[in-house]
Amino acid sequence: MAWVGLALLPLIGLALILTGLPAFIVLIGASGLGALAAAWSGSGGLLSALPARLTNLFENDLLQALPLFVLMGALLNRLPLADILFRTGTGLMRGSPSGPQVTSIGLGALLAPMNGSVGASIAVLSRTVGPKLVKHGVEPADGLATIAVASTLGVVVPPSLVLILLGDAMMAAHTIASNTMGRSERIINTQDIFRGVMGPAVLFVLLCLAVAAWKGGRTKLSVAIGTSSSIDRIVSIGTIAFIVALLGGVTVGLFYPVEAAAMGAVTLLVGGLLTGYLNRQALMGVLAEALAITGALFALLVAATTFTLVVRCLGTDRLLGQLIADLPGGELGATLVVLGILALSAFVLDVFEIIFVVIPIVMPALLMRVGDAVWVSALTILTLQASFLLPPLGYAVMIARGTTAEVVPIRNLMRALRPFLIAQATVLSLTAAVPAFVHLNGQPQKTTSALAVSEKDVLDKLNQLAPAGPLEVPSLNLD
Numbered sequence: 001m002a003w004v005g006l007a008l009l010p011l012i013g014l015a016l017i018l019t020g021l022p023a024f025i026v027l028i029g030a031s032g033l034g035a036l037a038a039a040w041s042g043s044g045g046l047l048s049a050l051p052a053r054l055t056n057l058f059e060n061d062l063l064q065a066l067p068l069f070v071l072m073g074a075l076l077n078r079l080p081l082a083d084i085l086f087r088t089g090t091g092l093m094r095g096s097p098s099g100p101q102v103t104s105i106g107l108g109a110l111l112a113p114m115n116g117s118v119g120a121s122i123a124v125l126s127r128t129v130g131p132k133l134v135k136h137g138v139e140p141a142d143g144l145a146t147i148a149v150a151s152t153l154g155v156v157v158p159p160s161l162v163l164i165l166l167g168d169a170m171m172a173a174h175t176i177a178s179n180t181m182g183r184s185e186r187i188i189n190t191q192d193i194f195r196g197v198m199g200p201a202v203l204f205v206l207l208c209l210a211v212a213a214w215k216g217g218r219t220k221l222s223v224a225i226g227t228s229s230s231i232d233r234i235v236s237i238g239t240i241a242f243i244v245a246l247l248g249g250v251t252v253g254l255f256y257p258v259e260a261a262a263m264g265a266v267t268l269l270v271g272g273l274l275t276g277y278l279n280r281q282a283l284m285g286v287l288a289e290a291l292a293i294t295g296a297l298f299a300l301l302v303a304a305t306t307f308t309l310v311v312r313c314l315g316t317d318r319l320l321g322q323l324i325a326d327l328p329g330g331e332l333g334a335t336l337v338v339l340g341i342l343a344l345s346a347f348v349l350d351v352f353e354i355i356f357v358v359i360p361i362v363m364p365a366l367l368m369r370v371g372d373a374v375w376v377s378a379l380t381i382l383t384l385q386a387s388f389l390l391p392p393l394g395y396a397v398m399i400a401r402g403t404t405a406e407v408v409p410i411r412n413l414m415r416a417l418r419p420f421l422i423a424q425a426t427v428l429s430l431t432a433a434v435p436a437f438v439h440l441n442g443q444p445q446k447t448t449s450a451l452a453v454s455e456k457d458v459l460d461k462l463n464q465l466a467p468a469g470p471l472e473v474p475s476l477n478l479d
Contacts, residue, residue, distance in 0.1 A: 004037045005316030008307075012357075013348040022296065023353050027303035034310035046313045053305055061258060062168060067294040068261035069161040073120035074289045075268040079277050081239055082111060082128040088236040090132075098216025100136045101146050104129045105212045108150025109205050110243055113160040114264060117293075118351065118388060118396050121151035126403035141408050142215055145416035148389060148400040149208055155351065155385045156201040158194040159250040164257050165355050166381060167193040173363035174373045181368050188373045194251045196374035196438035200382060200431050207423035215419065242267065297352060304356030311361055321365035331370045332432065338366045339383045346387030350395055354384065375435040382431060386424045389417060 008030045015026045038044040057063075076082065085107055093099030107129065112121040125147045133143035154160045167190030174187050243264075250260045272278035278286065311317060327334045345358050359380075367373055388396040392410050397417075401408060431437050 002315040002319035005034060005311040005314035006319060008034055008311075009358075009361075013345075016348055022299075023349070024296070024299040024303035027300070027307045027357065031303065031306045031310045034307070034314055038310065038313040041314075043313050043315070047309065050306060050309055053309060054302060057301065057305055062164070063298075065164060065258045065261045066161065066297060067290065068258070068265045069114070070117075070120075070293045070297070071265045071286070071290040072261065072268060073115040073117065073124075074286045074293075075265070075272060075278075076111060076115060077120065077124050077127070077289075078282055078286055079268060079272050080128075081235075081268075082107060082124050084232050084235050085110070085239065086128055086132060088232050090136075091232075096213075096216070098213040100129075100133050100138060101142070101212040101216040102209055104133065104146045105150050105153075105205070105208045108153045109157055110240065112151055112154025113157045113247055114243065115154055117161070118151050118155065119399055121154050122147060122396065122399045122403060125150055126400065130404065138216075139412075139416070140404070140406050141412035141416040144400050144404060144408050144413060145420065146212060148394075148396040148417070149420045151400070152385045152388050152396050153201075153205060153208070155388070156197060156204060156381055157247075158197055158201065159190075159247055159257055159260070162351050162355070163193060163197065163381065164190055165352070166359070166377065167191075169355050169359045170363060170373060170377045170380075173360060174367050176364040177367035180364070188377070190257070191253050192374050193377045195441050196378050197381060198251065199437050199440050200378055200427050203430075204382075204423060204427045207426065208420060211419040211423055215416075300352060301356055304353070304360070307357060308360045317361065317364065320362060321368060324362075324365045325369060331372075334366060334369050335376060335379060336432075338362050339379055342380060343383050343387045346384055346395060347390075347393040351384055351388070372435055375431075375438050378431055378438045379428070382424070382428045386421070386428060389421060389424065391417060 012026055012030050015021065015029070016023060019026070035044060035047060038047065086103055089103030089106060090099045093102060096102075104125065108121065108125060111124065112118075115121040115124060129150075130143060130147060133146065134140065138146075155162050167188075170193065171187060171189055177183075178185055178187060246260050246264055249255050250257050269278070273283075324334050324338065327337055329336070341362060342354060342358060345354050349357070363376070363380075366376065370376055388394050391397045391414050397413065401413075
C-alpha cells in the first residue's frame with residue numbers, strides 16, 4: 001500500500017490543475033481515498049491519532065503569528081507606505097536612471113518579509129511600483145521581472161512567515177529523523193534557520209540590486225524623477241527604522257515572531273486609523289481579506305496534517321526513506337534529488353502547500369541520511385524561490401503577469417528574468433558547494449553521530465520501524 005500514498009501525490013497535482021478547487025478540498029479528498037485503502041489493507045488503526053494531532057496543532061502558540069502576518073499584508077496593501085518609500089528612494093537616486101528598478105528591489109526586500117506571502121507582495125508592488133516603472137520608461141518585461149523578483153525576496157529574507165513555517169516543519173522532520181536513527185544531537189529550531197539563511201539571502205539581495213542597477217543604467221527615462229518631500233523622508237526614515245528593528249530583533253532572537261507580528265500589525269492599524277487612510281469601510285475590507293486568507297491557511301493546515309497521517313498509515317514514509325537511502329551520489333546527490341522534487345512541486349503548489357504537505361513527507365527521510373539540517377533548509381528555501389521565478393509556470397511570474405494590463409510575451413519575460421536567475425543559480429550553487437556558507441555564526445555543520453550513519457544503517461532502521469501507535473505519531477508540530 002505504500003505505493004498508493006506515493007501515487008496520491010501526482011493525483012493531487014492533477015486535481016488542482018484540472019478542477020481549480022481549493023487545495024484543502026483536494027487534500028481532504030485524497031486523504032479519504034488513502035484512508036479507505038489503509039482500512040482495506042488493515043493498517044488504518046493509526047487514523048485514531050488524528051484528533052490528538054489536530055489538538056496538538058491548534059494548541060501551538062506560534063499559530064498566532066499566522067493571522068497577524070496576514071493582517072500586516074492586508075494593511076500594507078491599503079496604506080500608502082510602499083508608495084511613500086518608493087518616492088523617497090527614487091528621489092534620492094534621481095540622478096541615476098536605475099533609481100526606479102533599484103528602489104523596487106529594495107522595497108521588496110524591506111516589505112516582502114512582512115507581507116506574509118508572495119501573492120500579497122505582488123499585489124502591493126504591482127499597485128504601487130508597476131505604474132511608476134512604466135511611467136519612467138522601463139520596458140514592460142523588465143518591470144514585470146523586477147516586481148516578480150522583489151516579491152519573492154520575502155521568501156528568503158528572515159523572519160518572513162514562510163521561513164517561520166518552514167523552520168517549524170524542518171524542526172519536526174529533524175526530530176523524526178533523529179529519533180528514528182537513534183542519534184543524540186541538537187534539533188534545529190527556527191532561529192537556526194534564520195541565521196543559516198541570512199548569508200545566502202544577503203548575497204542574493206545584493207546581486208539583485210546590482211542586476212537592477214545594470215539593467216536600469218541602460219534605460220532612458222521618459223519622465224524626470226522628482227524630489228521627495230520632507231514629510232515623505234521623515235515617514236520613510238521612521239518606517240525603515242521600525243521595520244529593520246522589528247525584523248532584525250526576531251532574526252537575532254530578541255523577541256518571538258508572534259510578538260513582532262503583533263507589534264507590526266498594531267502599529268500599521270493605529271497609523272492607518274490616525275492618518276484617516278483606514279475608514280470604516282476600508283477597515284472592514286482589510287479585516288475581511290485577512291480573515292479569508294487566514295481561514296484558507298488554517299483549512300490547508302488541517303487538511304495537510306490529515307493527509308500526512310494517511311501517508312504514514314500507508315507506509316509511504318518508509319518507502320520514501322528507502323528510495324532516498326538508495327540514491328547514488330552521497331549526501332549531495334540525495335539532497336539534489338529531493339530539491340528537484342520540491343522544484344517540480346512549486347509549479348503546481350504554492351509555498352504554503354509545499355511546506356504543509358511535501359516537506360513533512362520527504363524531509364524526515366532525507367535528514368536520516370544528511371546530517372546538516374540547516375544546510376538542507378537553506379537549499380530548500382532557495383530552490384523554492386528560484387522555482388517561483390521560472391517562466392512560464394513559476395508561481396510569482398504567473399501572478400505578476402495576471403496583474404498587468406499589457407500582455408508581456410514569455411520570450412521577453414525570460415530575457416528580462418535571465419540575469420536574476422543567473423544570480424539565483426550562483427547563490428544556490430555556492431550554498432550547495434560550500435555548506436559552511438550557512439554556518440557563518442560558527443554553528444557546527446553536523447553532529448558526529450550523523451556522520452557515522454551509513455546508507456545500510458538508514459535501510460536497517462527503516463526496515464525495523466514497526467507500525468506506530470497513536471502516541472508515537474510525529475505531528476506537524478508548529479511550536
